[in-house]
Amino acid sequence: MSATCPVCETQSGDFPVIHAAVRDASDAYEPSALQCSACSAVFLWPHMDAAAQQAFYDSNAQLLNTHGDDFDWNDYTRRTRTDVMRRVAFMTPHLSTDHRLLETGCGYGFFLSEICGKVDTAIGIEPGSARQAFAKDELRLDVRSPPLSTAGIPPASINVACAFQVLEHIDRPVPFLSEIRDVLRPDGLLIVEVPNFADLYVRLSASYRAFHFQSAHLVYFTPATLQRVVEASGFTVESLIGVQRYAFGNALHWLTKGRPQLKRPSRNVESGLARVADRLYRRCLESTRRSDTLICIARNARTAAD
Numbered sequence: 689m690s691a692t693c694p695v696c697e698t699q700s701g702d703f704p705v706i707h708a709a710v711r712d713a714s715d716a717y718e719p720s721a722l723q724c725s726a727c728s729a730v731f732l733w734p735h736m737d738a739a740a741q742q743a744f745y746d747s748n749a750q751l752l753n754t755h756g757d758d759f760d761w762n763d764y765t766r767r768t769r770t771d772v773m774r775r776v777a778f779m780t781p782h783l784s785t786d787h788r789l790l791e792t793g794c795g796y797g798f799f800l801s802e803i804c805g806k807v808d809t810a811i812g813i814e815p816g817s818a819r820q821a822f823a824k825d826e827l828r829l830d831v832r833s834p835p836l837s838t839a840g841i842p843p844a845s846i847n848v849a850c851a852f853q854v855l856e857h858i859d860r861p862v863p864f865l866s867e868i869r870d871v872l873r874p875d876g877l878l879i880v881e882v883p884n885f886a887d888l889y890v891r892l893s894a895s896y897r898a899f900h901f902q903s904a905h906l907v908y909f910t911p912a913t914l915q916r917v918v919e920a921s922g923f924t925v926e927s928l929i930g931v932q933r934y935a936f937g938n939a940l941h942w943l944t945k946g947r948p949q950l951k952r953p954s955r956n957v958e959s960g961l962a963r964v965a966d967r968l969y970r971r972c973l974e975s976t977r978r979s980d981t982l983i984c985i986a987r988n989a990r991t992a993a994d
């Protein structure tokens with residue numbers, strides 16, 4: 689079967705299979721993870737078709753796959769808040785009260801609702817119908833349906849665009865980021881956060897590696913893959929940063945028990961010697977970009993004269 693690399697567009701019937709299955713395979717969708725022989729990008733093949741993707745997001749399938757049948761909304765929002773406030777702290781120095789901000793894949797709108805007071809305009813794009821409805825009806829946010837090209841956002845009108853844990857869900861990431869670039873001002877900033885396939889524990893734990901592959905994640909980014917995609921989309925990369933979301937306790941759980949801490953993952957260590965050790969642990973992973981997460985900060989390479 690011939691596959692097309694979603695990063696460099698090389699076509700081949702001989703891309704090696706590096707993992708045979710995803711953790712949430714179904715009768716309808718059983719992809720394998722291939723590695724592109726030309727650019728080394730890792731991706732699922734075959735890709736989920738567009739109708740199946742929409743059904744996947746409308747049914748909140750990723751959340752239910754991750755949390756199980758006893759999904760608890762209050763527990764979910766409390767855990768999500770750690771990431772939301774980390775992103776608010778990270779984004780704030782890049783924002784000004786006269787900025788227009790776009791978040792693609794804004795989910796329930798938790799980040800947008802925290803950040804909207806720091807900018808002039810905050811717009812979200814969200815494919816999942818329940819998430820979009822919550823963001824609009826409960827949080828009173830300006831959230832629109834994809835694709836971005838028909839969302840009514842004028843070209844070159846956005847100062848800062850962000851996408852947190854979204855790019856790995858996109859089957860063709862370069863055209864996706866190019867569409868974002870079209871609505872960015874010539875000096876506009878792009879901030880993208882993705883899971884890191886160069887995560888140290890993908891190497892150290894076979895069970896963690898197997899858990900890593902899931903049907904919603906179509907592309908598996910390393911620092912090199914992410915830089916390649918962002919640059920191919922017309923951006924200049926300013927920095928590519930490692931971020932460790934999960935604490936040392938989560939890694940120990942994987943290495944000793946071979947399974948995730950689904951209910952209460954270790955995130956923040958609050959006190960004592962354990963906090964010092966955790967900070968050191970995070971710093972080691974982040975400085976070598978072997979952390980669980982990557983953030984790319986990039987500038988629109990198109991100038992006002994283009």
Ligand SMILES: [Zn+2]
Pocket residue numbers: 693694695696697698724725726727728729
């Ligand atoms: Zn490739």
